[in-house]
Amino acid sequence: MATSSRRQFLKKTTGAAVAFGFPSIIPASVRGQNAPSSKITMAVFGWGMQGPANTNAFLKEQDCRVVAACDLDKNHLQSAVDTVNKSYGNTDCKPYHDYREVMARKDIDAVMIAIPDNWHALVATEAARNGKHIYGEKPLARTIAEQQAIVNAVKKYNVIWQTGSWQRSLPQFRMAAEFVRNGLIGKLDHVVVGLPSGHKDFAGTGNKMQVTTPPPELDYEMWIGPATMEDYIEGRVHKNWRWNYNIGGGQLLDWIGHHCDIAHWGMDMDNSGPVEMKPLSVKFPPRSDAWNTATEYQAESTYANGVKMLLSNDHDDVKMGTKWVGSDGWVWVDRGGFDSSNAELKETLNKRDEKTGKVVQSAKAKVLGDDVIKTKLYNSPGHQRNFLDCVKSGKPTITPVTTAHHSAVPGHLALISLMTNSTVKWDPEKEVINDNEAASKLLSREYRGPWKLEA
Ligand SMILES: NC(=O)c1ccc[n+]([C@@H]2O[C@H](COP(=O)([O-])OP(=O)(O)OC[C@H]3O[C@@H](n4cnc5c(N)ncnc54)[C@H](O)[C@@H]3O)[C@@H](O)[C@H]2O)c1
Numbered sequence: 001m002a003t004s005s006r007r008q009f010l011k012k013t014t015g016a017a018v019a020f021g022f023p024s025i026i027p028a029s030v031r032g033q034n035a036p037s038s039k040i041t042m043a044v045f046g047w048g049m050q051g052p053a054n055t056n057a058f059l060k061e062q063d064c065r066v067v068a069a070c071d072l073d074k075n076h077l078q079s080a081v082d083t084v085n086k087s088y089g090n091t092d093c094k095p096y097h098d099y100r101e102v103m104a105r106k107d108i109d110a111v112m113i114a115i116p117d118n119w120h121a122l123v124a125t126e127a128a129r130n131g132k133h134i135y136g137e138k139p140l141a142r143t144i145a146e147q148q149a150i151v152n153a154v155k156k157y158n159v160i161w162q163t164g165s166w167q168r169s170l171p172q173f174r175m176a177a178e179f180v181r182n183g184l185i186g187k188l189d190h191v192v193v194g195l196p197s198g199h200k201d202f203a204g205t206g207n208k209m210q211v212t213t214p215p216p217e218l219d220y221e222m223w224i225g226p227a228t229m230e231d232y233i234e235g236r237v238h239k240n241w242r243w244n245y246n247i248g249g250g251q252l253l254d255w256i257g258h259h260c261d262i263a264h265w266g267m268d269m270d271n272s273g274p275v276e277m278k279p280l281s282v283k284f285p286p287r288s289d290a291w292n293t294a295t296e297y298q299a300e301s302t303y304a305n306g307v308k309m310l311l312s313n314d315h316d317d318v319k320m321g322t323k324w325v326g327s328d329g330w331v332w333v334d335r336g337g338f339d340s341s342n343a344e345l346k347e348t349l350n351k352r353d354e355k356t357g358k359v360v361q362s363a364k365a366k367v368l369g370d371d372v373i374k375t376k377l378y379n380s381p382g383h384q385r386n387f388l389d390c391v392k393s394g395k396p397t398i399t400p401v402t403t404a405h406h407s408a409v410p411g412h413l414a415l416i417s418l419m420t421n422s423t424v425k426w427d428p429e430k431e432v433i434n435d436n437e438a439a440s441k442l443l444s445r446e447y448r449g450p451w452k453l454e455a
Contacts, residue, residue: 041067042065043067044080046116047076048238067093073238077095098222100126117139118241124153125149138164142247143412162399175348176324180331181375185326190307193259196313197295198295205234212234249293249411252294274409274410275428280299281296301410301414321334422439
């Protein structure tokens with residue numbers, strides 16, 4: 001179908017789709033079919049570490065068409081456009097510098113956003129306002145207030161949201177959370193969320209900490225966006241921005257959307273959060289360092305039901321991953337494996353497909369069966385696939401925006417409690433910090449003009 005007639009066709013049918021509760025722009029008459037008009041047109045934002053990984057997954061899906069790429073670095077942008085066009089064998093993918101121009105395109109149905117955390121809120125809310133369905137990266141945003149703005153915009157404009165917390169789409173994480181939810185370790189007592197320590201030189205620029213002029217290919221002024229303007233230092237821009245609090249949140253916030261996300265899944269806390277966060281210990285490099293995020297950190301949260309969750313960098317007693325401890329035993333899961341005090345569970349989840357090496361739903365797991373696994377968690381066919389399916393059906397994804405928000409809140413609260421060296425009392429209903437002015441101030445931060453966050 002030609003673009004103009006496709007647009008007219010969608011225009012005529014969109015109202016009907018919304019009236020029946022489907023936020024999708026895909027008309028019901030073609031939903032699920034593979035007609036050209038049912039392809040989801042997509043724009044991708046950010047071609048650094050994660051953007052290409054997400055985009056390559058979307059390029060493999062037959063019912064999706066990447067038609068635009070946007071980046072503030074000309075070299076990254078060229079690489080994005082070349083990759084997409086090479087994949088389709090055409091020249092249809094168009095390059096963009098300013099995200100607002102892409103969002104204004106009426107023919108784009110969905111966006112994939114993999115840009116640094118300082119930009120998440122502005123780009124995601126602009127996408128929602130323009131009716132785009134969003135595959136957005138974790139953590140949801142740089143501050144809790146920005147996260148709330150994204151949640152509000154996604155709800156207000158009724159768009160589908162999938163978070164890049166892709167561990168939920170892997171069977172071992174789902175099954176581990178199911179074991180906990182079905183009481184196989186008894187009554188849950190506490191959870192240990194192990195996250196990385198230190199800093200990692202992802203860009204190989206860790207020795208380039210001198211102030212220089214920005215390279216001509218990068219629009220550094222816009223890259224800083226709503227954050228505080230700082231001198232250009234190569235070692236804290238691409239990929240390594242996460243080690244400076246102006247743009248990112250260190251290892252704690254880089255990983256909270258993975259292992260705390262899984263912890264909450266097992267705890268049945270996707271729609272709630274802790275009532276208290278206590279700082280235990282932290283090592284902050286000097287604030288003036290280019291890499292100034294905490295290298296070691298520990299904070300303990302308490303939930304309304306009495307369950308405690310430790311958020312900690314990995315060390316002797318704390319392994320990376322998520323460990324739930326109950327009255328009858330424990331379960332631990334990470335990308336590299338699974339372990340349990342219960343021999344039967346351990347055997348179940350460590351079964352791997354001999355060809356692919358992936359953890360599979362083994363015969364043993366099937367034996368556990370419906371009588372044991374009564375509460376079944378969302379089973380996704382793959383994280384990007386799940387997003388496209390939900391854009392078509394209008395159903396929630398495996399990690400909708402509210403889940404992303406609640407998964408990241410403990411990370412933000414831990415950072416706030418460590419930065420203020422104070423216990424933070426959080427109201428998960430009203431989403432406010434009680435009786436702690438210094439901590440409350442860190443729920444949001446000032447935007448550098450002209451950038452303004454509107455819900
Ligand atoms: N889900 C995962 O496993 C996973 C893994 C890595 C990163 N991430 C997340 O992905 C996001 C990006 O991280 P990264 O490591 O890929 O960063 P990166 O620095 O490697 O890449 C970001 C890219 O975005 C571009 N960019 C910056 N601001 C932009 C804007 N306003 N508009 C368009 N492009 C812009 C940059 O020029 C850069 O090319 C972060 O939120 C990060 O937490 C997720």
